[in-house]
Amino acid sequence: MDRGDGTEHGDAVAPSSYALVVLGGVSYLLLMANWFALAAFLDPISDQLGFTGAQAGALVGAIPLTYVPLSLLTGLVLDRVGARTGIAAALAVFGVAQFLRSFTVGFPDMLATTVLLAVGATAITFGLPKLVAGVFPPRLLGTMSTVYLLGSYAGIAAAYSVGRGILGPLLGGWRPTFRVLAVVSLAFLAVWVPVALWHAREHGTPYDEGSESAFSLTSVREDVAQVFAHRAMRLLVVVGTAYLLLAHGLQGWLPTILESRGLDPGLAATVATLFVVGQAAGTLVIPPASDRLGRRRPAVVGCGVAAAGGVGWLVVAESVVGAGAAVLVAGAAVGGVSPLIRAIPTEIEDVGPALTATAVSLIFAVGELGGFAGPFLVGTLRDVTGSFVPGLVALAVGATAIVLAGMGLPERTE
Template identity: 30%
Template sequence: MSKTTSSPSAAVADPQGPLRLPGFIDGRRPGGFQLRTVLLCGLIMLLDGFDTQAINYMAPAITHDWGVSKGTMATIFSAALVGLMIGYLLLAPLSDKFGHKRLVMAGVAVFSLSTLVSVWAQNPDQLMIMRVITGIGLGAATPSTIALTAEYSPKRLRASLVLAIYCGFSLGFVVANYVADWLIPAHGWRSVFVAGAVLPLALLLVLVRQLPESISYLLRRGENAKAYALCRRIDRTLPETDKAQVEAESAGPGKRVKVTELLSGRQLLGTVLLWVVFAINLALFYGLQSWMPTILADRGYSAGTLATAASMTTIGGIVIAFVVGPAMDRLGAYGSLGTLYFVGCGFLVLMGLVLGSPVWMVLAAIFLVGCAVSGGQKSVIALAAAFYPEEVRSTGVGWALGIGRVGGIVGPLIVGGMLAGGMGHEQLFLILAGPTALCGLIVLYLGHRAKQLKTA
């Protein structure tokens, strides 16, 4: 048997006894099998981000082709968000009954095929229906993708790897931009839908053979032989045997986890507070993403600066993930994320102060705001993956993402209302620092509460 760490969490039995999860995974360095699993999950997230964002780059061509109003296009944009909420809230919990792999593959198949059908949409109503279905598929796949990454990652690397695959979502935004810029002039906007369908369908063929099922799910189903076979793929030195040799902390019968289980007992307060952080963070993210171009245009910056600014927010979120992820793993998830939010308050204040300054200063400030807001969004997902135990992780993450989407919907409305009411840009960024600080306080409190519950 391969060497394990001396950490108490690496509770692996002797060769004559059963392997115990999660100690078996926590006590080993991630090997090729686990890293390949994480890579596949990252590719799913990249295609998720591509499909989510591509419609935004197609909008001018669709508007010109069909002669639709901006209001109609806004409804088409929102359709995918509605589908996402349905997938997050209603379908993600099904993975606890049917397995993460099945739900991931079903979700990828749904959003691939609905995107392909969108190629033949003849009017806004048809496209809107397809976008709802696409969102449902995306919402069904994402929580299970995160849950699989978390389960196959050692605890000391869990936050880093969950953040890494979620960077794939942001990279999908960037890829969608370049693909749309390349395809639309030569082949029209429908060609982007073709690309958005063919790529995940090709990946689906790989997922069927290469994506593993959750080991804990198999144990809850009583399929110990399959669970042990996956453990052997993690550690090839384990002996071949036809006897069940794996145990988990929780291996009750497979069933659908009800949201009431997240809102009962010790989970209640933590779940509600986590939802608040998700909602605030996404409100800030979408509010700033929606109105930053308008704010910069009002201050006289060029169209080229506006386009660069949009990418700087995403780049900031990706760059900071490589700092916050290891910090969450090594220094503590709650303290690291709480610190990011508090530092983000300063970045938002700085953003207000540099408006009207040279372009490089403004772009640098937007990059830093992206570190806090976009990076915070990714990091709180990693926190949720650590907050919930494996048997409710997909449901917990799915509902947190779903509730967070409410913030994503109202955020642009709130920021727009503040600007319409005559609020100055500097004052706006100063006020937005308040909710960011609240997120930091909540996260630190959750960390304090987790320590208390552990010692209780």
């Protein structure tokens, strides 16, 4: 029955839930600013600490690789302790990790502190879909996933434009910039914790009846088996792997790729930021349109086609304008598919909000193999061939997996 405000009984959303998700988006912004600070400063850090191309690629891919063993465990924990608690813990962990990264003097300690940052990153990545699924009805999942993902894109852009472009020169290099990012992240806990506690007390998780269930070996096994039993989930794992291959392969190396074509560092960073602009545009347009039309398969397939075309265009682009346009197209495709792989699992029967964190973590547990392979392949193939073209071709070929797996998704997951 209509309430007169555009919602129905049992499908209403507390206004403060929107504010909570916006704050969740800020936590994602802070995570990605800390995460991609390494990629933004990759050249000066590599020069100062003596990293090879393979070592630099391994560091850029270290966080995605850490997701492989940790993702499923994090998802299972979040489905039991709740998203609000998990996000608070994540802020503390990646804030401390970033602070420690600022003191590293070589490859082993940079790798160790980057892996620690990844531990906090997993709880943000899977906690936010869990949070949205618990406080919003299914009709709004794609749209609200867009909200927090915009925060992640803003964080990546901030790492390059604010971190490398402003804070680095102002503060005197990457070490003090890393420390400032760490302190801001830890300070945000003073905002998140009281708001999250108040919202939990006042509103709970109205769309997640299974939230914060008990730990037991039997329940863990049952949850994993239940999630993996669906063909749609297995196809989403393929889509997620290809998406992460592209996202991390491009985000980690774009400034360096563009500098290798003769662009000065400032212009290269600006063009690289267009990838984030494209992601934001794709995220703003594609998932809400998919929500309105109730069509998931064409959205996923279309993103795969555009991703392959954008990366292919970047390979042959000879001008700054052409490279910028190619980066925008690839970014829009990646940005469009990103919320979909987080929203679709909630719509699958026997998964739903109660197992959202476990389902999304399964996608990333396997998919981050692609997240590691992307930057590692680009760096290693550059070492072997002296060119970034083979790595970009590999990313374009990988994008076709999104098309093929997307074509196999049911029109309505059930």
